[in-house]
Amino acid sequence: MENVFYEGQVLWAQIDANRHLRHSAYADFCAQARSNMLKKTGLSLEEFALNNIGPILFREELIYFREIKLDEFITVTVEITKYNRTNSRFSFRHIIYKEDGVKSAVVTVDGAWLDIEKRKLVTIPENWHAYVEAIPKAEDYEEVSE
Template sequence: MATPEKTFYEGQVLWAQIDANRHLRHSSYADFCAQARSNMLKKIGLSLTDFAKHQIGPILFREELIYHREVHLDEFIRVEVEMNKYNLKNSRFSFRHTIYKENGVKAAEVNVDGAWMDLKARKLTNIPADWQGYIQHIPKSDDYIAINE
């Protein structure tokens, strides 16, 4: 069953995204999830252009891919994104992405942990204080944890 408020990418699997085993290659899952996160940020009011103006960029510390079902050429997929952890003090985040096949079957889950980096200093940074309100509009998982330390 589709969850429109959590769906941030829908599209067809292209030839260039297929591996030698004739299914979606591993790095394509990460690409779809990165696009879904970008779409989600834009939808809540924070485009990557906004981050660029502040010389801030996302950095991932961990990316975990759990396969459930194969995805093949020309299939249509959709990617749901939900935040499952956020640290209010240092803007570190965790997202869960669920990739569904066109028939609604879960194909994969991708979990990432990351933070924001100051692109000039090349060090971790917080997002601007006035952006914290935007974070409230990100869909949260049922097991969401807010950390304030």
């Protein structure tokens, strides 16, 4: 499996009243996978802090296929599906797999980069373009311009 950025066990605290993974835990797993992926490409939390920039999400879509239960091990992949070099907006697709390799969910997020001090959207520093280029691209990846 390619582009795996998180693997782990489902914990008791992540289970809901129906005895399966609660909806917000899917987002948590994807956020951790995305953070791991960004760090691997060079965009660590330290790099964000040095530039007073952070990612902000505008939309998060979750499509369920199979439920995940307590103590199962999951794998999360991440790939970029869309990027606008002009305004630094992006879309990522995460796929969550059960331990038997069955696709459990697809989570898609759309976002951009935020200037932490000004609380306004910002384009990334020129040297970050190499980091963005290192992000795994989806087969249906598209670079867009306004």
